[in-house]
Amino acid sequence: MDEVDSIPEIVKISYKTGDYVGEACERDDRRVLVKVLAVLQHPTQGDLHSSYDPDAAIFHERRALAYTEKVWVPIQTAHRYTGAIPEYRQSLNTALGIEMEKIDRLKRWSELSLEKLETLRKDYGL
Template structure:
């Protein structure tokens, strides 16, 4: 039970481009305090206002929230979570691997696009 006598609730939250499972341990009229238990999606790297742009003033490096780290989120963003709670370390490893694979796929796509555009440029006689 928390300070108000309510039992804690397991929730899914989004926080700074990452998604997590955690325990709601406190709340007020606007926010929920969540203790992180697992990572569902690793945070995105780079400038969020200039997606996929490497040449920005500040290219952000974002780490996932750590195990049992506490974070306040808007109440409406904390959704009930009923699935099994994965082990934090395993969930972090999986989320990081998925994000790295996604970026690698985009990199390979961009490289192939450049190859094809070079052929098109030659076809244009440029």
């Protein structure tokens, strides 16, 4: 958002790898206080500096922001949201399911890749 006064009441925000719909409650020159109403994308698990590394020193469990939880975000990360606002629990369930499907697909890709690499190892005579 370019100007502080142009912030709409309902906004989409990104916060610590999750995406949310919320109500802009307060604002100042640089930030917007947003009350969470729905989850659009569940936060990513693990160490953000070592993506997809299960052996990272700290593997973070990241929870989605709770219903009506308030969070300050930089003003430039709050964008007008014009869609229907989904019910919180249903939106959380949907976002969690999508994240789990994404991880399951990655897991299946990894397993199939390992199988193919083992076949190649044999073909290479290694």
